[in-house]
Amino acid sequence: MADFDQELDASGLNCPLPILRAKKTLASMESGQVLHIIATDPGSVKDFDAFAKQTGNELLESREEGGKFHFLIKKA
């Protein structure tokens, strides 16, 4: 796992909460900083990809590990 500046555990939360919480956390971060998000909602894989494409924040990493989904998003 690469370095990150902040972590958001969205485990147990369902659509659209992981995206909304991520958006809120990113808003409090500086440009260039990286947010690590942990989610259990399988729909979040496609959703974070779409979120990154539409908001311009870069999705650095998206992977599954031990039944959880991990995302690294770099704030634009």
Added chain:
Amino acid sequence: MEEKKLAIIATKGSLDWAYPPFILASTAAALGYNTQIFFTFYGLQLLKKKLSLEVTPLGNPGMPMPLGMDKWFPVLGMALPGMQRMMTAMMKQTMKKKGVASIEELRELCIEADVKLIACQMTVDLFDMEASEFIDGVEYAGAAAFFEFAGESDICLYI
């Protein structure tokens, strides 16, 4: 990148149908859409300070019923007193267990994200509703005002 716009008309006042407008509006706002929801007829229930939304199995063959209840009590059983309240309680319990946000929470997230909530003045008057029953920040307008925004929207949904 030019700002995108989403216009939604919310016409339904049941617990299940309260979800699509608030989920889509809050998500769109997170994606940078300028978003408005126009609440009309039963959709006005979604703007009440104290929400008392229920879900009904009546006339809803697509609703999954626990314990095969629909087999034991077809149609007429669904009309029994207390059935709607029980189904609502069960639905809320399941949603909580599955990590689905409450309508109150999603509505609050919409407000935080500057989603504009507009109540249809005509139906507010029709149902003798008072502005004091609604949450703060609601605007009141008519069809022409909706088109002013919707006419320039990228996505327009009728729910």
